[in-house]
Amino acid sequence: MTLNGIDVSNWQPDIDLSKVSADFVIVKMTQGVDYLSPVRTSQYIGAKKTKKLLSVYHYADGSGAEAEAKHFLNNVKDYVGEAVLALDWEGEVVTKGVSYAKTWLDYVYKQTKVKPLIYMSKSVTNAYDWSTVSKDYGLWCAQYASEESTGYQEDPWTDNTVFGSWTTPTIYQYSSHGNLPGYNGNLDLNKFYGGKDDWAKLAKTGDIVPTTITPIIQYSDDNGNRAYAYTHWQAVAGKPELNILESPNGTKFELRVDNTGKLTAVKKE
Template sequence: MLKMVDVYSDSPRSYATQAGTNITMVKATQGTGYVNPKCDTDYQAAKKKDKLLGIYHYCSGGNAKAEAQYFYKNTKNYIGEAVPAVDWESYQNSSWGNKNYVRTFVDEFHKLSSVWPLIYVQESAINQVANCAKDCGLWVAKYPSMDWKSWKIPNMTVRTSPWPTYTIWQFTGDNMDRNVVNTTKDGWKKLAKGSSKPAAKKKSTWVKKSGEFILGEALKIHKSPHIESDAIAKLPKGSVVKYDATLQGPLRLWLRQPRSKGTYGYIVAKDKYGKPLGKFK
């Protein structure tokens, strides 16, 4: 077991270099508009003391993807060295109770960084983040009391299901956030590095499905299902396109239009933002 302290802007600066601790976890961002002004100060001070490092984002509950992007944008220079984490709490969180929010956040962050963040959550709310158990480590909060002001590990049960155990247990949160970490120094460094390359993209395949699509705006019929491919024609708003298959690509939903002599045309039904460009009949 390693000892870890987590710090934020109002923490005494001495906490980041606390004697006897192995890891310093620093709050980096919150929502999409706050960067901890003391983040790099604490991070660099801890690094000079040869501490292992972590950085975390506090969820405000806005757009999950946007928050993940904000966290990555402001911490990308730490990626590979510090273990990232996402802090899921009820305070100042407009999406508290949403069981898909953190799943969306960690997927987006992993796509950007190739690293799965740890998930901080109180023991009683683990069910809100349970769908992340196969990918992310658990940083669970459970205190014996609010007057446990020491590094003595409490003798108590900490429920972690569906995780088999915790990666981090935060057992005090009053005068100092004290944590025990269930790995070795080398294990922590591996968590920081993540995978060597981004996860493989799922292959897009055509699904046979017939129907009609009414254009909500003027659109091009393309020679292939790529937005930069040549246009066969441009159809006006209100045109009806008969299709025989659909393809959900990495960005856009495509429809396949049968044409003469066994050829096909292709049209975008939803743009890269998921906006429908017409109506299905």
């Protein structure tokens, strides 16, 4: 089973997705560490209202892998769980190498428990050793037979060579000159090798783990001195022992605060 779909961005600002036939729509959300597609929300909502399967992607520009991942997650948190996540890996950022892309992918997976796809051209799959990425993350690959206008194709052309470390792509983008009823302009055409249930599995996850530091413990001594403890590694449920922190390896620390408000953590024996 296969599905047909398109990807859209600020280059198609006026597209009415209710008038364009597509099983799925992939929407550009972010780029770098500060860019937001101005039509991201309208395009996403437009696709969702017409019951299309959903995906959102980030265009990497080399501003910093983890910083780019955080920017993406901060702006797609409401869509995690219903949309497939993806990294667009093309242009000058390709020279940053596999490790940069893997850092982004790993960070997004760690925070969402969704394994994103990575988009790249067929040539890039073979120009680098992607084995550390291909074992965990699916491929959205682009290769075009020509620049002639075309509609959806049942069996798109490939050059019958390998996709680098991947056996086969999850999504195959076979034209940037798609011509579909309902839109007067070029569209990227894609084929997903799976059904609706397979798409849902790629999107399914839990909640995003917060990336901001939050005060989880307020401590005050008998003299009224008060302090807050901030931690990334302790999740507190219920009513904890207010002056005790426990690290992931089980080591316990007692919080102490002096008359100036200085907070210290002393290892408990």
